[in-house]
Amino acid sequence: MKQLRLDALRDPVAHLAFLETYEEAAARADAFWQDRAVGSGEGSTTARQLIAEAPDGTWAGSVTVLIEEAGTKDWAGYPVERRQGHVVGVFVRPAHRGNGLIKVLFDAGVAWARERGAQRVRLLVHEDNERAQGAYRKAGFVPSGVVVPFFKEAAQNELEFVLDWPS
Numbered sequence: 790m791k792q793l794r795l796d797a798l799r800d801p802v803a804h805l806a807f808l809e810t811y812e813e814a815a816a817r818a819d820a821f822w823q824d825r826a827v828g829s830g831e832g833s834t835t836a837r838q839l840i841a842e843a844p845d846g847t848w849a850g851s852v853t854v855l856i857e858e859a860g861t862k863d864w865a866g867y868p869v870e871r872r873q874g875h876v877v878g879v880f881v882r883p884a885h886r887g888n889g890l891i892k893v894l895f896d897a898g899v900a901w902a903r904e905r906g907a908q909r910v911r912l913l914v915h916e917d918n919e920r921a922q923g924a925y926r927k928a929g930f931v932p933s934g935v936v937v938p939f940f941k942e943a944a945q946n947e948l949e950f951v952l953d954w955p956s
């Protein structure tokens with residue numbers, strides 16, 4: 790898990806895609822990675838990391854779904870109006886891109902969120918990360934119209950994309 794994350798943070802668009810830097814992640818203690826693995830593993834009801842494994846056993850990509858509870862505030866201080874999944878940490882290794890793998894990961898993540906009672910799934914994507922936006926649209930997500938300032942540079946924006954389903 791640590792290796793996949795460190796590789797993701799060296800992607801050419803990592804500065805748009807992820808909030809932490811490679812240097813920050815590489816400096817984290819092993820206990821951090823252990824906690825994160827447990828916190829998004831099979832025993833967790835609040836987060837789930839979905840992993841695509843290649844035939845040779847290497848990890849090809851991953852998404853993580855966090856459950857946000859109605860009545861709470863999200864990481865940025867905005868109110869959460871319904872129980873929903875929030876997708877973070879989206880990454881597919883370059884050799885596995887463009888083949889539909891990301892949709893398979895999304896479908897698995899959305900299915901898990903629905904099992905957990907989520908009423909929709911959302912994510913945030915940088916306005917300039919057009920490839921990711923294309924992948925999200927193909928997975929059924931649409932822009933909600935919510936735009937938030939980019940954490941690292943307030944003059945830039947992140948767009949909220951959502952996937953809803955009939956209740």
Ligand SMILES: CC(C)(COP(=O)(O)OP(=O)(O)OC[C@H]1O[C@@H](n2cnc3c(N)ncnc32)[C@H](O)[C@@H]1OP(=O)(O)O)[C@@H](O)C(=O)NCCC(=O)NCCS
Pocket residue numbers: 800802805806807879880881882885886887888889890891913914915918919920921922923924927
């Ligand atoms: C985001 C990511 C997981 C998407 O997976 P992927 O396999 O590359 O996605 P796909 O190729 O299936 O879909 C991307 C779509 O956008 C299109 N696209 C690619 N570059 C584009 C661009 N610059 N502008 C517009 N569309 C673009 C592709 O053509 C494709 O659509 P198509 O299949 O109809 O041709 C992967 O690219 C990745 O890991 N990127 C680096 C990390 C990242 O950006 N994470 C997202 C953080 S929000």
